[in-house]
Amino acid sequence: MDYKLKVKLIHHDAKLPYRANEGDAGLDLFSIEEKIIKPGEAELIRTGIQMELPRGTEAQVRPRSGLALKHSITVLNSPGTIDEGYRGEIKVILINHGKEDFKVERHMRIAQMVIAPVLQVKLKQVEVLSDTVRDKGGFGSSGK
Numbered sequence: 001m002d003y004k005l006k007v008k009l010i011h012h013d014a015k016l017p018y019r020a021n022e023g024d025a026g027l028d029l030f031s032i033e034e035k036i037i038k039p040g041e042a043e044l045i046r047t048g049i050q051m052e053l054p055r056g057t058e059a060q061v062r063p064r065s066g067l068a069l070k071h072s073i074t075v076l077n078s079p080g081t082i083d084e085g086y087r088g089e090i091k092v093i094l095i096n097h098g099k100e101d102f103k104v105e106r107h108m109r110i111a112q113m114v115i116a117p118v119l120q121v122k123l124k125q126v127e128v129l130s131d132t133v134r135d136k137g138g139f140g141s142s143g144k
């Protein structure tokens, strides 16, 4: 399928999201700023891009496993939700779970974005729900 992701660069340091390998699910997002993230703290990082998502989709902002494993850096609100109608700048909330300062460099790939379909459901309030085998069981009800 040929879905178009329209991207507008709004800063001279901004870069188009980067697909490292053909077929990769994630498109890497680049930082346009240098910032120190102290241990235990979170920072909002600019990407310098705005987007127009394909109809009926969202973008999920997820951590990069390399940054998580090597530097304990992850996305605080993972997966971040980019709504289809959002036209503002894409920003990433990074948190430092490590013990040392982490320096975000300009042009560093800080997170990745996955474009996913969204069902636009109609809400309906009801008094009765259908029966199922699971019923109200959850939170470990099926055992280890």
Ligand SMILES: O=c1ccn([C@H]2C[C@H](O)[C@@H](COP(=O)(O)OP(=O)(O)OP(=O)(O)O)O2)c(=O)[nH]1
Pocket (backbone or CB within 6 Å): 061, 077, 080, 081, 082, 083, 084, 086, 089, 090, 091, 092, 093
């Ligand atoms: O990691 C993120 C998460 C969100 N956004 C942008 C796009 C998204 O469409 C908008 C709102 O995000 P969200 O719905 O998660 O935040 P909210 O706290 O519910 O704010 P709002 O009331 O604006 O929906 O902020 C980002 O740029 N990065």
Ligand SMILES: [Mg+2]
Pocket (backbone or CB within 6 Å): none
């Ligand atoms: Mg919201």
